[in-house]
Amino acid sequence: MSEIKAPKRAGRVTIRDVAQDAGVSVAAVSKVLRNAYGVSDSLREKVLLSMGKLNYRPLASARGLRGRTYTLGLLLPDLRNPFFADIFDGVNSALARTQYQAMQGISVHANELVDAMIDRQMDGLILIGPNEVASRLSDIANRVPLVLIGHHEPVDNLFDTVNNDDQLGARLVVRHLHAQGHRRIAMMSLAKASTVITQRELGYRLEMMEQGLGTAINIIRCSQVLRDVQVAVRKLLESPHRPDALFCWTDLIAIEAISVATELGLSIPQDIAVVGYDNTMYCDLAQNRLTSVDQSGELLGLQAARLLIERIEGRTEAEHFVVTPRIVARASSRRP
Amino acid sequence: MSEIKAPKRAGRVTIRDVAQDAGVSVAAVSKVLRNAYGVSDSLREKVLLSMGKLNYRPLASARGLRGRTYTLGLLLPDLRNPFFADIFDGVNSALARTQYQAMQGISVHANELVDAMIDRQMDGLILIGPNEVASRLSDIANRVPLVLIGHHEPVDNLFDTVNNDDQLGARLVVRHLHAQGHRRIAMMSLAKASTVITQRELGYRLEMMEQGLGTAINIIRCSQVLRDVQVAVRKLLESPHRPDALFCWTDLIAIEAISVATELGLSIPQDIAVVGYDNTMYCDLAQNRLTSVDQSGELLGLQAARLLIERIEGRTEAEHFVVTPRIVARASSRRP
DNA sequence: ACAAGAATGTAGAACGCTACACGTAGAACA
DNA sequence: TGTTCTACGTGTAGCGTTCTACATTCTTGT
Numbered sequence: 142m143s144e145i146k147a148p149k150r151a152g153r154v155t156i157r158d159v160a161q162d163a164g165v166s167v168a169a170v171s172k173v174l175r176n177a178y179g180v181s182d183s184l185r186e187k188v189l190l191s192m193g194k195l196n197y198r199p200l201a202s203a204r205g206l207r208g209r210t211y212t213l214g215l216l217l218p219d220l221r222n223p224f225f226a227d228i229f230d231g232v233n234s235a236l237a238r239t240q241y242q243a244m245q246g247i248s249v250h251a252n253e254l255v256d257a258m259i260d261r262q263m264d265g266l267i268l269i270g271p272n273e274v275a276s277r278l279s280d281i282a283n284r285v286p287l288v289l290i291g292h293h294e295p296v297d298n299l300f301d302t303v304n305n306d307d308q309l310g311a312r313l314v315v316r317h318l319h320a321q322g323h324r325r326i327a328m329m330s331l332a333k334a335s336t337v338i339t340q341r342e343l344g345y346r347l348e349m350m351e352q353g354l355g356t357a358i359n360i361i362r363c364s365q366v367l368r369d370v371q372v373a374v375r376k377l378l379e380s381p382h383r384p385d386a387l388f389c390w391t392d393l394i395a396i397e398a399i400s401v402a403t404e405l406g407l408s409i410p411q412d413i414a415v416v417g418y419d420n421t422m423y424c425d426l427a428q429n430r431l432t433s434v435d436q437s438g439e440l441l442g443l444q445a446a447r448l449l450i451e452r453i454e455g456r457t458e459a460e461h462f463v464v465t466p467r468i469v470a471r472a473s474s475r476r477p
Numbered sequence: 478m479s480e481i482k483a484p485k486r487a488g489r490v491t492i493r494d495v496a497q498d499a500g501v502s503v504a505a506v507s508k509v510l511r512n513a514y515g516v517s518d519s520l521r522e523k524v525l526l527s528m529g530k531l532n533y534r535p536l537a538s539a540r541g542l543r544g545r546t547y548t549l550g551l552l553l554p555d556l557r558n559p560f561f562a563d564i565f566d567g568v569n570s571a572l573a574r575t576q577y578q579a580m581q582g583i584s585v586h587a588n589e590l591v592d593a594m595i596d597r598q599m600d601g602l603i604l605i606g607p608n609e610v611a612s613r614l615s616d617i618a619n620r621v622p623l624v625l626i627g628h629h630e631p632v633d634n635l636f637d638t639v640n641n642d643d644q645l646g647a648r649l650v651v652r653h654l655h656a657q658g659h660r661r662i663a664m665m666s667l668a669k670a671s672t673v674i675t676q677r678e679l680g681y682r683l684e685m686m687e688q689g690l691g692t693a694i695n696i697i698r699c700s701q702v703l704r705d706v707q708v709a710v711r712k713l714l715e716s717p718h719r720p721d722a723l724f725c726w727t728d729l730i731a732i733e734a735i736s737v738a739t740e741l742g743l744s745i746p747q748d749i750a751v752v753g754y755d756n757t758m759y760c761d762l763a764q765n766r767l768t769s770v771d772q773s774g775e776l777l778g779l780q781a782a783r784l785l786i787e788r789i790e791g792r793t794e795a796e797h798f799v800v801t802p803r804i805v806a807r808a809s810s811r812r813p
Numbered sequence: 814a815c816a817a818g819a820a821t822g823t824a825g826a827a828c829g830c831t832a833c834a835c836g837t838a839g840a841a842c843a
Numbered sequence: 844t845g846t847t848c849t850a851c852g853t854g855t856a857g858c859g860t861t862c863t864a865c866a867t868t869c870t871t872g873t
Binding site for chain 1: 859862
Binding site: 202203248261400 | 557584740759
């Protein structure tokens, strides 16, 4: 319960210093900063000069108290899925030439983090599925501009969404595996439901039916915890009715599946084909050669950032961006 | 050049609302919030009650303007190395029961990001090497409490450091490989120098000499770009004087090396042993079975957060925490 | 030449919080 | 009974911005 006082920051250059140096009013400097109306070229020049000379940087906290902080919050469900790195790259490249800066938080229970981000005056949030509680999304959107990546249920005009067509992605996988001669195609899905998972499962089911494989439909759901995945995959691969192909909802799971299969002495794709989703950097490795669905995380991130800024700057009708996924075939799914 | 006004936030509960509801002064509420001296139990209780009732959350921007924001900045050089996820877990677990919240930024050019974080009133920063410009560290430390993970050059008492003993780590690798019968041990290092890399190279060199393998010392340096790594590894493995073991400065490179070796039809460890560093989640996979050095990223993150908070709360003498690394042997380095 | 408007600049009140400087009341001591 | 302490509360001045309201100057049309 100790009382600790906040340390005084060493003299920072403030808007007042700039104003004084440029011989203009504080308001004028602020106008230049905000690109506001009523600034002559000569004034702007003077101010910019002083700003450069003094190396002035506006303090986000102070701006936040009145208006915006030029900070966007990005919420990831976990750091370990390399797919999120792709998204982040996209976000950053969209922000490169703007005043905005993305800050990232990671948490399984997004609720806390969302509040923390709002407390910190983030101008807008990008939530990345699929770990979100659908019921709270409108709440959040009412408090802060919001864009969701990986969520298929728009609510009124409350938020924008950026997605790939998950149903189609799953269909592509089934079609591809079928074309390669596989028939008993199982799917590793996620225990925690989400609209993305629902779409992928739906696509899998529908396409299995359309390919005449309805009786082979087999969805195994488990958590993302490594141990759980191993147990589930092992159980599946050791069952008397082992499938000849396995569609995993994300690459990370697929790579784990390859590991388990390898441990069991099964070879891929001869004994079992494996397909992932997200086409992350690990797919290309010779020890994986993992066929996967590319949904272009970078593009998703870029669009999300773009939409979010638009929303912050006033747009109120929702926009929904959808990428068409494409399958990238590698050795893990070749015809046996 | 459009002028866009900041949107008005919907009525947020402020300290004033709480004060009114509790029938006390704003100052009193602030005192409770800050655990300041001179608060009776009865007053504290009243205030806490009102805070709960109104669901009050202090606004970080406003706090920041006067004191601290209870936000720590974590700077990663890249998101793709899964080792950083371990660190982040540690940081988060250290922060779990505090008011502090970590926000993360990723950037190759840390300078910009550091400024952005300071603009946003982060109370302190954790920088994760090895991508830092040593010359600017003191500058940063003079502006904001600083802890470095993966940096071996303390400067006065300016900042704390958290490290594993990289020199020892490298020595352990050489010793282990030597014990497994490998002699021509090469090292894949990073082109961009850093104190961590220097230490690992040094450990490698020294231990090679001590094991009587001085003539086999062979350090290949390349960037982290996938393409570069592939080219470098391929060149090495195709050379007439192919090493029989390869020590890679981080797991990610080791996994890439395994991929290249596999493509070339070499088997591991018969044709070439591979050892990584960081003992990340990918080491355990059956397709990698990568021997690696564990430096306990989670512990590093935890200590870094702890030290940073201490520093924020007033400590001025530097502390330097060092973890003893240990080697985790797997099949990739077994005696051929 | 004069009014009306457009363009340009400034003053100053917030924003939500912290912490300094006090005021007050009761306890402890002489 | 004073006097001195200590514990507990409060008033209020900022912190660095934004933005409304207003003042001033410059154009323009007649």
